[in-house]
Amino acid sequence: MAEHEHVRVAVIGSGFGGLGAAVRLRREGITDFVVLERASSVGGTWRDNSYPGCACDVPSHLYSFSFAPNPDWPRTFSGQEHIRAYLEHVTDVFRLRPHIRFDSEVKKMTWNAEHLRWDIETTGGNLCADVVVSATGPLSDPKIPDIPGLDSFPGKVFHSARWDHDYDLTGKRVAMVGTGASAIQIVPSIQPRVGRLTLFQRTPPWVMPRVDRAISPLERSLHRALPLTTQLRRGLLWGIRELQVQAFTKRPDELGFVEQLAKRNMARAIKDPALRAKLTPDYRIGCKRILLSSTYYPALAQDNVDVVASGLSEVRGSTVVAADGTEAEVDAIVFGTGFHVTDMPIAERVVGADGRTLAETWKNGMAALRGASAAGFPNWMTIIGPNTGLGNSSMILMIESQLNYMADYLRQLNVLGGRVALDARQSAVDAWNHKVQERMKRTVWNTGGCTSWYLDAGGRNTTIWPGTTTEFRRATRRVDLAEYEVIRAPRPTAATAARKQAAGVDA
Numbered sequence: 001m002a003e004h005e006h007v008r009v010a011v012i013g014s015g016f017g018g019l020g021a022a023v024r025l026r027r028e029g030i031t032d033f034v035v036l037e038r039a040s041s042v043g044g045t046w047r048d049n050s051y052p053g054c055a056c057d058v059p060s061h062l063y064s065f066s067f068a069p070n071p072d073w074p075r076t077f078s079g080q081e082h083i084r085a086y087l088e089h090v091t092d093v094f095r096l097r098p099h100i101r102f103d104s105e106v107k108k109m110t111w112n113a114e115h116l117r118w119d120i121e122t123t124g125g126n127l128c129a130d131v132v133v134s135a136t137g138p139l140s141d142p143k144i145p146d147i148p149g150l151d152s153f154p155g156k157v158f159h160s161a162r163w164d165h166d167y168d169l170t171g172k173r174v175a176m177v178g179t180g181a182s183a184i185q186i187v188p189s190i191q192p193r194v195g196r197l198t199l200f201q202r203t204p205p206w207v208m209p210r211v212d213r214a215i216s217p218l219e220r221s222l223h224r225a226l227p228l229t230t231q232l233r234r235g236l237l238w239g240i241r242e243l244q245v246q247a248f249t250k251r252p253d254e255l256g257f258v259e260q261l262a263k264r265n266m267a268r269a270i271k272d273p274a275l276r277a278k279l280t281p282d283y284r285i286g287c288k289r290i291l292l293s294s295t296y297y298p299a300l301a302q303d304n305v306d307v308v309a310s311g312l313s314e315v316r317g318s319t320v321v322a323a324d325g326t327e328a329e330v331d332a333i334v335f336g337t338g339f340h341v342t343d344m345p346i347a348e349r350v351v352g353a354d355g356r357t358l359a360e361t362w363k364n365g366m367a368a369l370r371g372a373s374a375a376g377f378p379n380w381m382t383i384i385g386p387n388t389g390l391g392n393s394s395m396i397l398m399i400e401s402q403l404n405y406m407a408d409y410l411r412q413l414n415v416l417g418g419r420v421a422l423d424a425r426q427s428a429v430d431a432w433n434h435k436v437q438e439r440m441k442r443t444v445w446n447t448g449g450c451t452s453w454y455l456d457a458g459g460r461n462t463t464i465w466p467g468t469t470t471e472f473r474r475a476t477r478r479v480d481l482a483e484y485e486v487i488r489a490p491r492p493t494a495a496t497a498a499r500k501q502a503a504g505v506d507a
Helices: 016-027 080-093 183-190 217-225 227-249 252-269 273-279 296-300 345-349 395-416 426-440 469-475 494-503
Strands: 005-012 033-036 106-112 117-122 125-134 156-159 173-177 196-200 305-308 312-316 319-322 327-329 332-335 380-382 420-424 484-488
Touching: 005 016, 005 117, 016 033, 016 080, 016 395, 106 345, 125 395, 173 183, 173 327, 183 196, 183 296, 196 319, 217 227, 227 252, 227 469, 252 273, 252 296, 273 296, 273 305, 296 305, 380 395, 395 420, 395 469, 420 426
Parallel strands: 005 033, 005 125, 125 380, 156 332, 173 196, 173 332, 196 305
Antiparallel strands: 106 117, 117 125, 312 319, 319 327, 420 484
16 A cells, blocks of 8 residues: 555543553653544533533542642532543643544544554544554544434434534524433423423433532642642542442342432422322332432422433424323423443454454453453554443543553563554453453342443443442553563565555555
8 A cells, every 4th residue: 555654552542541642651651642533622522412501420620630730629519611622631731632634533443463563543644653543532422323213303412422502502492312411410400491391201210419610720739739639639639538448349138228318309309299109119229320410300399390201212203202102292301311322333443463443352341451452453453442331439430540541652662662452352352351240240220220332232341340430450560471472563574665655555
């Protein structure tokens, strides 16, 4: 093939994972890298999700990089605009913009066994890289269910991650489909101004109060003057969540007390027994992510809100129909139906050593060595890969652990020297995955009696890490070369090299 621009590392995506990888590369002394971003700005999911009320359900001081503390968070739980501004700040402080290629969506990545590199096709041009770090994240591509008649709906339709800010909901009849983390923020934000809101709920969530408040100017001044206080605050938040993990992973029965607290939270706002019955889950708390809101239940109790305890099954003109037969006339349909988590579209664009796509390799379930390396895909790593998600803490902790692993991976390549690649052994991937799945069997995510987005089509939990963040950090501190096959480029003969040079091909 014709010679393309070559870089040492190509990072895919500029959310927390991609920007964190870029910072770590620079700190490791690697400057020969690019960040390929399909949009025109950084931020990942915090750029894409700008719906009313969008905010994080992890405390601000824990939902930020340890190497880039922010003493000026305005609230204990920050809104989308503040998190996006933080990521822009990180981009500038660590001088990452020269490395970022905006409007460069990856269309295909193909392993070139002859040259031990990845040939990458993007909408902004083609290039090749020795190593690919995929940081597209699981919350990148919205999922809208296939609803009969939806294509003929005469009103407005959009997903929460693609909010149409030009469409005025004031006085409109709105159908909200879904009751996940986005929906419980959207509902109270739009309820006061819509004419009527119909909420389609397949499964009610467990909701706890969101103890959010403004961080005072005095606190922020203290954090600026004494950075140790920011570290202490972060450490306390982290420690509390580490102590909670045992209940989720080993003793789900202990969560019954938390359920009682959640029911009391509901009872304070929902006085109607029939509505309370609709909103009370029949599964163990924690099986789905516990949601935080102090405004969701009060919004549902308002006169202009109808809760339909059934999923949307059909659209007939401007009439939306639930699975239980309930009908409503609406002007707009908003989907809060999540993302392609266990079937990430990027997997269809990665072609490995045997010519199969990552999606084909993962057709029976995602699996990667230490959440990073898939067998048959040399020098390809993923950030927030299989079984690295969390049900109760900050994903930034997991990302930073994976960045440690990435850094050591690159060091090992340097030590080995020459044109070399590491390919995870299938036996190592299988052993790691078996250990993870065995631990998963007793967790609340597998035993709690619910169907969640943590599970793939086969019912396997390929999303969540069944342990503490400390355990994961220990597991990803170093690369064990015994778990990888070392691949070296074949030495070309003099005649072959001469022919390639004459043809203008990279030898």
